[in-house]
Amino acid sequence: MNAPSGSSLHHNKSRHGGLTSHVLDVLCPMHLIVDAEGDVIHLGPTLRKMFAGLGVVGEPFLETFDLQRPRGVTAITDLRLAEGTKLHLVVRQPPQTALKGVVVPMDGAAGNLVVNLSFGISIMDGVRDFALSNADFAATDLAIEMLYLMEAKSAAMEASRKLNLRLQGAKTLAEEAAMTDTLTGLKNRRAMDQILTVLVEGRTPFAVMHIDLDFFKAVNDTLGHAAGDHVLQVAAGIMIEETRESDVVARVGGDEFTILLPNVSNEDTLRRVGQRIIDRLCEPIPFGEAVCRVSASIGTVWIEHGERPSIPDLLENADVALYASKHAGRACQTLYTPELRSKPHLRQPPPGRRGG
Amino acid sequence: MHGLINRSIQNFVTDSYGRQSWVDVALNARLGFIDFEGMLMYKTPLTPRIVDAMCAVLMRPRGDMLEDLGTYLVSHPRLESVRRLLRFGGVDFEDFLHSLDDLPDRARLALPDLVLPSVELHAEGEGHFNLICEASLVGYGHVMLGVLRAMADDYGALVVLEHCGHAQGVETITIKLVETDFAEGRQFQLGATIA
Incomplete structure (x- = not known):
C-alpha cells in the first residue's frame, strides 16, 4: 500500500509541535491540528480530500464539527479536558458524516491539540461519500482489510442465500411428493396422520369420515386395473368437490378414503355431506365403452367441542361405524355412537381395513 | 474442491x-x-x-483454454466481485503483484473452505518478477497468466507476461512491468458496491 501522498512542501516542513506534520500525515492521514484559540490550523491528507473547498482551515474546530459525546463541550477549553477519551463527532455539513476521534495535546507547541479521526462503523458510507481509495488510509490501518472482508462476506452470503432458496424449494417439493397419493393427487396416509394429530390437539369440533367404495373389487376384476384406477380418480374428484377447501381428503388404502372435516358444528352437516358423496358415487362412471358401477359406505365420527380422544380410538370408532354401514346394506352413512359397540356382530372391522 | x-x-x-x-x-x-x-x-x-x-x-489446447478461464474470471461483468476483491490488493499493478502472496489467505478469509494453490512473487529488480505457482492442478499457471493479463489491463499497466513451463509441481510466470501508468485503467472505488 502506498503512503498517503500529495502533501505540499509547506506541510512537510512545518512543525506544529513534537512531531512534524509529515509524520502525522503518514501515520494518521485523518488527523487535524487545533491551535490554542480553537481554530483548525492543519488537516491530514485524507481530511483535506474530504473537506476540499469548504475552507475548514482557519475556522473554529467546533463550527465544523458537532461534538456529540462527551456532552456539553462548547469551548475549546472543554475539549482539552476530554484528552484521551473517545470522541463522537458529526460533521455539520452534509452528508453529516459520523466520526470517532481522540484528542491529545501536542508536545512542545503552545496549546496546540491533535485530533485524530476515524470513520468507525460508518466506514462504508465514508469511502463512498468521499470516493476514498486505499491510499487515503494509513498502510497499517485495517480499514481496507475490513472493507475487503465486508465485500467478500456479502458476496459469499448472497451465494449461500440463493442456494438456500433453491434447497428450500426442493424441500417443499419433496415434502409435497411425500404427502401426496400419486394416483389421485389426494393426500396420503402420512399427511392424514399429521393433520389428524393437529386436530386432536386442538379445541374445535371436527369429524373423521371413513369411506369405502362398494363393489370396487368387481370393477377391477371384470374391467381391469385401468378401469379401477379411473374409478379411484373420479371418486377422488367427487370427494374434493363435495367438501370444503379446509377439509382434507386422503386416500389411505386401495379403495379406502378418509376425510377430515375441521370446524363441524353439528351432525346434520355431516349427514348432508356424506349423502351427497354417496349419491354422486352411485352414478355410473363411463370408462371407454364400459360403465363402472360402485357405491360408497361411510362411517363417521364427530368430535364435539372439548373431547380429546386418542387417535387409535378415533380411527377404530370410524371403522365400527363404517362396518355398521356395510352391514346395513352399503350405500349409506353411519354416525358413530358407543351403542354400536354393544352389538357384537358389528365389533369386528370389515376385512381389508386396518385396526387403529 | x-x-x-x-x-x-x-x-x-x-x-x-x-x-x-x-x-x-x-x-x-x-x-x-x-x-x-x-x-x-x-x-x-x-x-x-x-x-x-x-x-x-x-x-x-489446455494452456490456451485455462488462460482464457483466468481472463474470464477477472473481466466478465458477471464476475465483477472477483475483480473488485482482487483490486483490494493494491493501489497499482506492482502493489497488486505483491499482494498475490496473500491470495490464498484472502480467499480463506472470505470462505474458510476455499483453498487456492499458493503463489509466490519473486522480485528480480528493474521491473522483472517471477511468479511461482504451485500447480496441484496442472495448468494453474495458465489460469494465473490470464488473471494477470486481465488485471494489468484493469490497472492500465503495460506488462509482458510469459509462462515458462512447469517442473516439480510448480509453474513459473515471468513478468516484465514496462509501464505502470500506460493507459487509463478501470475505475475502482472502495465503496462502489453499496447502493
Whole structure:
C-alpha cells in the first residue's frame, strides 16, 4: 500500500509541535491540528480530500464539527479536558458524516491539540461519500482489510442465500411428493396422520369420515386395473368437490378414503355431506365403452367441542361405524355412537381395513 | 474442491461457448449431474476431470483454454466481485503483484473452505518478477497468466507476461512491468458496491 501522498512542501516542513506534520500525515492521514484559540490550523491528507473547498482551515474546530459525546463541550477549553477519551463527532455539513476521534495535546507547541479521526462503523458510507481509495488510509490501518472482508462476506452470503432458496424449494417439493397419493393427487396416509394429530390437539369440533367404495373389487376384476384406477380418480374428484377447501381428503388404502372435516358444528352437516358423496358415487362412471358401477359406505365420527380422544380410538370408532354401514346394506352413512359397540356382530372391522 | 471453483469453470464454458457445450463437458467428464452448486464441496478429482473434458469437447489446447478461464474470471461483468476483491490488493499493478502472496489467505478469509494453490512473487529488480505457482492442478499457471493479463489491463499497466513451463509441481510466470501508468485503467472505488 502506498503512503498517503500529495502533501505540499509547506506541510512537510512545518512543525506544529513534537512531531512534524509529515509524520502525522503518514501515520494518521485523518488527523487535524487545533491551535490554542480553537481554530483548525492543519488537516491530514485524507481530511483535506474530504473537506476540499469548504475552507475548514482557519475556522473554529467546533463550527465544523458537532461534538456529540462527551456532552456539553462548547469551548475549546472543554475539549482539552476530554484528552484521551473517545470522541463522537458529526460533521455539520452534509452528508453529516459520523466520526470517532481522540484528542491529545501536542508536545512542545503552545496549546496546540491533535485530533485524530476515524470513520468507525460508518466506514462504508465514508469511502463512498468521499470516493476514498486505499491510499487515503494509513498502510497499517485495517480499514481496507475490513472493507475487503465486508465485500467478500456479502458476496459469499448472497451465494449461500440463493442456494438456500433453491434447497428450500426442493424441500417443499419433496415434502409435497411425500404427502401426496400419486394416483389421485389426494393426500396420503402420512399427511392424514399429521393433520389428524393437529386436530386432536386442538379445541374445535371436527369429524373423521371413513369411506369405502362398494363393489370396487368387481370393477377391477371384470374391467381391469385401468378401469379401477379411473374409478379411484373420479371418486377422488367427487370427494374434493363435495367438501370444503379446509377439509382434507386422503386416500389411505386401495379403495379406502378418509376425510377430515375441521370446524363441524353439528351432525346434520355431516349427514348432508356424506349423502351427497354417496349419491354422486352411485352414478355410473363411463370408462371407454364400459360403465363402472360402485357405491360408497361411510362411517363417521364427530368430535364435539372439548373431547380429546386418542387417535387409535378415533380411527377404530370410524371403522365400527363404517362396518355398521356395510352391514346395513352399503350405500349409506353411519354416525358413530358407543351403542354400536354393544352389538357384537358389528365389533369386528370389515376385512381389508386396518385396526387403529 | 470448493464448488465455487467448479462452478466458475462451468460459468466460463456456458458464457463463452453456450449451455449445450457445458452439458457436453459435464457428460464427457461423467459427473453424473450437470450443474455445480457454488456453495457446496465436491471431491477433488472432479476438477481435473472437467478441465480434461473441456479441452476434449471444445478441442482447444489446455494452456490456451485455462488462460482464457483466468481472463474470464477477472473481466466478465458477471464476475465483477472477483475483480473488485482482487483490486483490494493494491493501489497499482506492482502493489497488486505483491499482494498475490496473500491470495490464498484472502480467499480463506472470505470462505474458510476455499483453498487456492499458493503463489509466490519473486522480485528480480528493474521491473522483472517471477511468479511461482504451485500447480496441484496442472495448468494453474495458465489460469494465473490470464488473471494477470486481465488485471494489468484493469490497472492500465503495460506488462509482458510469459509462462515458462512447469517442473516439480510448480509453474513459473515471468513478468516484465514496462509501464505502470500506460493507459487509463478501470475505475475502482472502495465503496462502489453499496447502493
